[in-house]
Amino acid sequence: MTVVSVGGDYDVVIERGCSHRVADLVGDGVQRALVVHPASMRSLGEKVTASLRDNGIDAYAVGVPDAEDAKTAAIAADLWAFLGRHGFTRTDVVVGVGGGTVTDLAGFVAATWLRGVPVIQVPTTLLGMVDAAVGGKTGINTAEGKNLVGSFHPPRAVLCDLDVLATLPRADYVAGMAEIIKAGFIVDPVILDLVEADPEGATRPDSPHTLELIERAIQVKADVVSEDLKESSLREILNYGHTFGHAIEQVERYQRRHGEAVAIGMVYAAELACAAGVLARDVVARHRDVLTSVGLPTTYEAGRWADLETAMRRDKKTRGSLLRFVVLEDIARPVRLEGPTPEQLHTAYNAVSV
Incomplete structure (x- = not known):
């Protein structure tokens, strides 16, 4: 296992087979978790959700479109509505499982729900691991341009599971x-x-x-x-x-x-x-x-x-x-x-x- 600290504020864990470790990093007081994943990563999203449930957390897996189609105001609004219906509070957590578009989206939803709840990123692409999931930039696209709506919201942790890279085209x-x-x-x-x-x-x-x-x-x-x-x-x-x-x-x-x-x-x-x-x-x-x-x-x-x-x-x-x-x-x-x-x-x- 390799750990890169981002200014002492949070760690990026680089390891094979570490996706199941999300529950170890959610922190104290978390009762609910929203696991956001693209359609192509449904299996991994559900595995992460199951591991959270095994640790006593009410976890929900919600699929979003693949690629940039996920990064829209409409999708973000759907996720906000889900958080509201299920009573998510400031001590609960959002988990992004997917490529850079999903980590951007999950981070943005976490940053804006109740003016900020924790987010854990589980990037599943090389691009997501080395760029999108690290650094706290979150955002969605508009017709006028890419990432024009967003916020800075550092994650609680980032888990880079190298085994997942073998599944990439x-x-x-x-x-x-x-x-x-x-x-x-x-x-x-x-x-x-x-x-x-x-x-x-x-x-x-x-x-x-x-x-x-x-x-x-x-x-x-x-x-x-x-x-x-x-x-x-x-x-x-x-x-x-x-x-x-x-x-x-x-x-x-x-x-x-x-x-x-x-x-x-x-x-x-x-x-x-x-x-x-x-x-x-x-x-x-x-x-x-x-x-x-x-x-x-x-x-x-x-x-x-x-x-x-x-x-x-x-x-x-x-x-x-x-x-x-x-x-x-x-x-x-x-x-x-x-x-x-x-x-x-x-x-x-x-x-x-x-």
């Missing part, structure tokens, strides 16, 4: 690698070295380096959010590749995997930094090489700039009409680029367009 596992590689570019270049040494192994949950890659990525996020819970400064670096990536997701109506969009977004950010004279060309090339080596996309279709720009101007980092990007000066040297010129924006887009 390969494409989903590979998409999760984008967030691990992002952590390598912004803070921990050892991650890049490990991926480059064995790209094929990096895409398998049974690789000898799987635990180290996951642990390093979680440690990066834990260290950053410990310093800046509410994204006032340092935490913005975790959004590397996300401004352009979120724009892709919105333009494609959330049909594109998040990790795939972020991979393209990182290459766009690297090209933008290069166009602005901030980043060397060889580091841009390393972005493409590392991402391509694990099967992630690095290009996007031409002719979509107007829609993408509109979407980026709704990004949370935008201030007024000023677009702001996280870019690199070098590996592990992230900075903010504020107000890039239209020429720089277009140069970067042309460089990733096909």
